[in-house]
Amino acid sequence: MKCMTKPYSLDFRQKVIEAIELDGYKKSEASKIFNISRNTIDLWLKRRDETGNLKPKPNKPPGSNHRITDWQKFREFANNHGDRTQEQMAELWEGEISSRTISRALKKIGFSRKKNLWLPRTGRRETSSISVTNSQNRT
Numbered sequence: 001m002k003c004m005t006k007p008y009s010l011d012f013r014q015k016v017i018e019a020i021e022l023d024g025y026k027k028s029e030a031s032k033i034f035n036i037s038r039n040t041i042d043l044w045l046k047r048r049d050e051t052g053n054l055k056p057k058p059n060k061p062p063g064s065n066h067r068i069t070d071w072q073k074f075r076e077f078a079n080n081h082g083d084r085t086q087e088q089m090a091e092l093w094e095g096e097i098s099s100r101t102i103s104r105a106l107k108k109i110g111f112s113r114k115k116n117l118w119l120p121r122t123g124r125r126e127t128s129s130i131s132v133t134n135s136q137n138r139t
Helices: 010-021 027-033 038-051 071-081 086-092 099-108
Strands: none
Touching: 010 027, 010 038, 027 038, 071 086, 071 099, 086 099
């Protein structure tokens, strides 16, 4: 699972940018002093130029944008199309969805993708006893 790190605070971002613009530090010096990468400083400056502020983007936790919300509908879909591959199921689902999302959703509803090779007793042939011949009995 991907771990989301906490963004730097607005106060810290402002302090770094002030050190560069007001105190005259070079970006490389500020990156060493504040123990951040030079690229991070460049990204902050780019963000300020584009948006007018240094505020971090809202931190969305992973998995918050679920593609499947109606689980009863998905159960019915899985029962109707369970014989197809996950790629085919993804194409048949009404919205844009990946085969990996189908896989996670099937697991969530407890839908097994394993084939059942068990045969019922009726229709099975009974195994006959096999007589073993001894090589001495052969002439």
